[in-house]
Amino acid sequence: MNMGNEPFSPSVNTPPPALPLLSPVTLGTWSLIGDANWGQQSRADSEAAIEASLEAGITAFDTAPMYGDGASETLLGEVLKHRREQIFLADKVMAPLTAAGIKASCEASLRRLQTDYVDLLQIHWPDRDTPMGESAEALIELKEAGKIRAIGVCNFGVEDLREASDLMPISTNQLPYSLLWRGAEFELLPLCRRLGIRLMTYSSLMQGLLTGKFASAAEVPEGRARTKHFAAEGRPRIRHGEAGHEKTTFATIKSIRDICEASGVSMSTAALTVLLSKPEVVTVIAGARNAAQARENANVLQARLDPVLIDRLWLSSETLKEEIGPEVDPWMTPSRLR
Numbered sequence: 369m370n371m372g373n374e375p376f377s378p379s380v381n382t383p384p385p386a387l388p389l390l391s392p393v394t395l396g397t398w399s400l401i402g403d404a405n406w407g408q409q410s411r412a413d414s415e416a417a418i419e420a421s422l423e424a425g426i427t428a429f430d431t432a433p434m435y436g437d438g439a440s441e442t443l444l445g446e447v448l449k450h451r452r453e454q455i456f457l458a459d460k461v462m463a464p465l466t467a468a469g470i471k472a473s474c475e476a477s478l479r480r481l482q483t484d485y486v487d488l489l490q491i492h493w494p495d496r497d498t499p500m501g502e503s504a505e506a507l508i509e510l511k512e513a514g515k516i517r518a519i520g521v522c523n524f525g526v527e528d529l530r531e532a533s534d535l536m537p538i539s540t541n542q543l544p545y546s547l548l549w550r551g552a553e554f555e556l557l558p559l560c561r562r563l564g565i566r567l568m569t570y571s572s573l574m575q576g577l578l579t580g581k582f583a584s585a586a587e588v589p590e591g592r593a594r595t596k597h598f599a600a601e602g603r604p605r606i607r608h609g610e611a612g613h614e615k616t617t618f619a620t621i622k623s624i625r626d627i628c629e630a631s632g633v634s635m636s637t638a639a640l641t642v643l644l645s646k647p648e649v650v651t652v653i654a655g656a657r658n659a660a661q662a663r664e665n666a667n668v669l670q671a672r673l674d675p676v677l678i679d680r681l682w683l684s685s686e687t688l689k690e691e692i693g694p695e696v697d698p699w700m701t702p703s704r705l706r
């Protein structure tokens with residue numbers, strides 16, 4: 369057992385485990401729960417999205433206690449309980465990341481998911497009020513007890529990742545990363561590569577912007593216009609005070625659309641496939657509200673894009689990348705990532 373004050377040494381201890389059943393595309397289940405960000409959602413559509421994902425070869429599902437206050441986990445438990453051995457469940461734990469907090473949260477998640485283990489338990493956001501050693505010790509104990517198969521983190525910046533990787537075997541870091549949000553490329557991707565930590569991308573479709581469904585910033589519903597792409601002024605739900613990058617964002621979306629139309633590839637397929645061209649990325653998480661979206665996103669499993677096309681797509685978002693810079697937190701100023 370690793371005590372909280374004894375550094376975990378990746379070179380001495382066994383490396384993080386392989387992640388069997390983690391498919392290159394993961395179904396994100398936040399938007400399967402209707403809420404203030406996503407609007408209304410029907411149970412039938414949510415179930416159909418899960419079933420269609422499985423049928424199309426997606427075996428991984430990402431959830432969290434905070435998605436619908438447990439409702440996303442409950443839904444997955446109900447729909448998937450008889451297929452436990454065929455799927456990869458990635459769950460999360462929120463602050464307080466004390467030993468008691470982590471264990472209680474994990475037990476409650478297992479109950480809602482109707483299972484006795486999760487494949488990956490991820491710290492959802494860093495907890496600045498609890499020593500990381502205490503959280504690491506609790507996660508390692510859960511792993512040794514067989515309640516979790518691997519440990520992951522989300523939203524860990526360079527400093528947090530360095531500290532955490534000395535304390536526990538971290539398999540994955542889940543970060544916002546897409547053609548429209550590339551801040552992780554500056555420092556975090558190279559660090560993940562050096563540490564052998566794989567990236568799970570979230571907001572891979574930038575909450576729908578990369579499906580081409582919005583022609584202008586004015587069309588984006590308020591719940592999805594909370595990132596730093598959008599000016600804070602006049603949008604009361606935004607938690608950053610910044611000026612926004614609407615012009616460059618929508619010029620980039622237009623370039624991506626033009627490239628995709630000329631190549632006969634759907635925007636969502638292209639947007640997800642390019643992320644998998646990065647060796648650090650182990651899976652792209654994509655939300656889907658219904659079976660049709662799930663099937664379309666699963667096309668990525670078969671898609672073989674020409675490397676020249678992939679380069680052109682990355683190039684099309686270079687100006688936006690440079691304009692936004694090495695920012696990884698899409699929502700808050702000051703950034704919550706360290």
Ligand SMILES: NC(=O)c1ccc[n+]([C@@H]2O[C@H](COP(=O)([O-])OP(=O)(O)OC[C@H]3O[C@@H](n4cnc5c(N)ncnc54)[C@H](OP(=O)(O)O)[C@@H]3O)[C@@H](O)[C@H]2O)c1
Binds near residue numbers: 397430570655661
């Ligand atoms: N760790 C974290 O802190 C964190 C934070 C955010 C998200 N996540 C995870 O990442 C997942 C995905 O990220 P996200 O929720 O930000 O959203 P996203 O995957 O970038 O976008 C998902 C939304 O885009 C639309 N869409 C998806 N596929 C489509 C298609 N083929 N055609 C047209 N529209 C399509 C759907 O909404 P509409 O149909 O309503 O347009 C869908 O809900 C979440 O579910 C969650 O598991 C993690």
